[in-house]
Amino acid sequence: MVEIVGQQSGADIVERLGKIKSRDAIEDVFRKYMDGEHYSRIASISNGDVRQKIANAIALCRPCSVFINRGTEADRQFIRELALKKSEEASLAMKNHTIHYDLAQEQGRIVDRTYYIVDEWEDVSSLAQRMNRETALKEVKTNLAGIMEDMTMIIGFYMRGPVGAPVSNPAIEITSSAYVAHSAEILYRNAYEDFDDEVKRAGHFFTNIHSEGLNRPEDLPDARVLMDRHYRTTYSFKCTYAGNTLLLKKGNHRFAVDKAVYEGNGKELAEHMFITGINGPSGRVTWCAGAAPSGCGKTTTAMAGSHFVGDDLAQMWIAKDGTIRSVNPECGIFGIVEDVNWEGDPMLMENLRKPGAEVIWSNVLVDDNGVPHWTGNGEELPESGINFQGRWHKGMKEESGKPVPVSHPNARCTIASSFLGNYSEEAENPKGVLTRIFTYSGRDSDTMPPLWVAKNSDQGVVLGACIVSAATATEVGATGVKRAPWANAPFIPGSLGDYMEAQFSFFGNPDIALEHKPVMAGLNYFLTHKARGGDSDKLLGEKKDVKVWLAWLERFAHGDVSYIETPIGYIPVYDDLKTLFSEIIYKQYPEALYEKQFSLYVDNIVKRLELQIDAYSKESGIPDKLFDVLKSQMDELLQLKDVKGAVVSPFDM
Structure with a gap:
């Protein structure tokens, strides 16, 4: 937790709202929201601070059930199928390839709605936005309280870096989005078995709490990404783009930057x-x-x-x-695909166009045969298909007369690094x-x-x-x-x-x-x-x-x-x-x-x-x-x- 000598931060928001403090209260929450299988899984996580943080997140979001993700193939398959069932993803023609579409108005990081949660005395970067802790508490309470009532909460335990590396950071990803959980399994190392030991070694952990809400354009003005650097906890709601929702990525990168600057001693x-x-x-x-x-x-x-x-x-x-x-x-890439082609990126194209790799596509064009296409791929484009803004056809223009591109400039592919030819x-x-x-x-x-x-x-x-x-x-x-x-x-x-x-x-x-x-x-x-x-x-x-x-x-x-x-x-x-x-x-x-x-x-x-x-x-x-x-x-x-x-x-x- 980042502190300044002589100053003390306010309350941990999720703890204040969840109100779970005692060991007995933690156990009560776990028994109420988890079936026998998942209650036994959470028993393998013994760190008291980790268990309390999870219990408070559950008490705040009130899901209909909790799924503890151990990173096994069976657990990954459950998450893949849930993403399809919820229509967060759809299957494509190639085996193990799926498509995810973000809201048309949310095709990148919502920097104007991203804030650091701060106390009055605290300084933050002049290039960032700040939100008073009490204001942030009200935002979290208004938007996250009960948001998962009809949803499954998925909890994963990850390492941001190889297990045992001196600068690797343990992190918990808590989300109602199967797409986010699916992405996390590709991009990060599930460390369920090692999590207690890694938290002990590092002396800290990051926590990420996200729920996608109803995924309606009218909710986007109220979307937020909030980062509490003192408690190394992020909150995200009413958004779908991975840069705003997969908080293991840039949300936790911010905490890692903080740790390096203020605790790294120049090393x-x-x-x-x-x-x-x-x-x-x-x-x-x-x-x-x-x-x-x-x-x-x-x-x-x-x-x-x-x-x-x-x-x-x-x-x-x-x-x-x-x-x-x-x-x-x-341990994976969330890469922009615009201008990715056989001439410039042959090893990546090998995985995007040939069977073998698991790939999540986002915001590209999918033709009527279930094949993805994107701007600058060097291939012949289809006459029509579905892309980030809906139905698309060649020559399509916006009301302003500007051509609608085949894919969004920030269209992405998510793939494990181990599939790459030069891995x-x-x-x-x-x-x-x-x-x-x-x-x-x-x-x-x-x-x-x-x-x-x-x-x-x-x-x-x-x-x-x-x-x-x-x-x-x-x-x-x-x-x-x-x-x-x-x-x-x-x-x-x-x-x-x-x-x-x-x-x-x-x-x-x-x-x-x-x-x-x-x-x-x-x-x-x-x-x-x-x-x-x-x-x-x-x-x-x-x-x-x-x-x-x-x-x-x-x-x-x-x-x-x-x-x-x-x-x-x-x-x-x-x-x-x-x-x-x-x-x-x-x-x-x-x-x-x-x-x-x-x-x-x-x-x-x-x-x-x-x-x-x-x-x-x-x-x-x-x-x-x-x-x-x-x-x-x-x-x-x-x-x-x-x-x-x-x-x-x-x-x-």
Whole structure:
């Protein structure tokens, strides 16, 4: 529980509303709502705090029955069948594939209705919303009290990370949604047998309480995602999109961030990052973690590596041997499918188009034969079908005249990582993977080159702090270009200053061995022809080029390539890239393309630096290191401009 010295948080809302405190009262609730089978199952969970939390959730929501999910195949099958029976999912033509549709008005995270539950004295991130504890109590009481009266409550016990990993967090998922429970079984490790031991090891657990309500559009204004960081409990109601309901995911990621910042002592981080292993010469494997806002290529980059661990979240720590170690809290992917195709994502497509894997689709088009289709799949589209907004046909338009897309831009597939062709068994190693490379990227169409490396860890931290990205469909109502610090900003509960200080402390920690110092780099896949003198919005490169950028970073980490020093960091020399393009993806890489991609457009970069300085100047508690790095880079860029002009070719540096 996060506390500040001299301050005390208010009551635990679910305990106050459930009013279950004694051991006898807990047993009474369990006997009342569980049959003999499930009462015997809950008996295997002996931790008193866990049992009390569950009893209070039951007393609050008042389900007609309670199902304790042990993660067995029989239990998973019950959940699958319940999802179909409730019409939360429907079967598709391919075995073990189902479709789930969210409400048309809820196709992403409801950031405008997501709040931290706070006490009056408490500070939260300036990029987040706060709700007074008493107000939140009234919201929870009004909306969750008795909400499951005609439903089955499903309770699952999970680990966010491999069992036994020092940064893995135990979590309880309590929901009336079979779709949410089904998704949890694919994306997380059911740890029913180990839960007591893991709670004892970690000294805490997360709790998630969700009910979908009646799933009516008119209820969406009252939908809420509420997070109580003091009691590490989330509440969610009247919503259907997994980012708002599967609270094990981003809800618990927020708690993991809090824990790392305020209890990690500069040796732990919780990041919005993929984890992948990159093959190098002579059988060498170098592990990379990378941050990008949702919808900006994390899954594509993770799949570009040869050894897949994760595509979205990472927990990392500094081990006793001086290495940085990373684990994936998840064991599956909840991936955006727009533009997923055979050319760019062959291993994922293998599972989406051929039998074998269990897949939950969401918000794609399903044709009359029960086959899913989506925008950018590179295949011939059907004439008609059902998609996220109802019946669809080719040429269909909204009232405004705008075409209705085949699938929603945030349409997803949910699949276990173990089905992927490049899946690595290291994903379940509680010791984590030794991580040398950290990348930061966003949708930047006109400013930064495809690849640059920070000169030191302080510059690397600032690089992460200064991600700028075009808005994506993962957030309802988001538009334009905006700052996206570390691609983690929506999930930082405390102040940005505290989070940034934790980043400086971690990556600059003297306990990291010299030979394992992190390589911190920027990636940008979204540079356009128009930004470099052309007249097209087409990308200046291809999706598969990311394999080359990662290969160059792998070799840079081991001193195997040359580089050019610039004010923003180190960039590749042409000859190394030309060789890697030929060896890695069998592609010609013209010198003219290299010059377009890696020339510095000084005025554009300076404007971005000014944007960051101005924005962070309005924040309290931002470390001076950030401003020192940004101002130093700006001075160097302006000096370079005086000598070389506003556009500086890499051949002139």
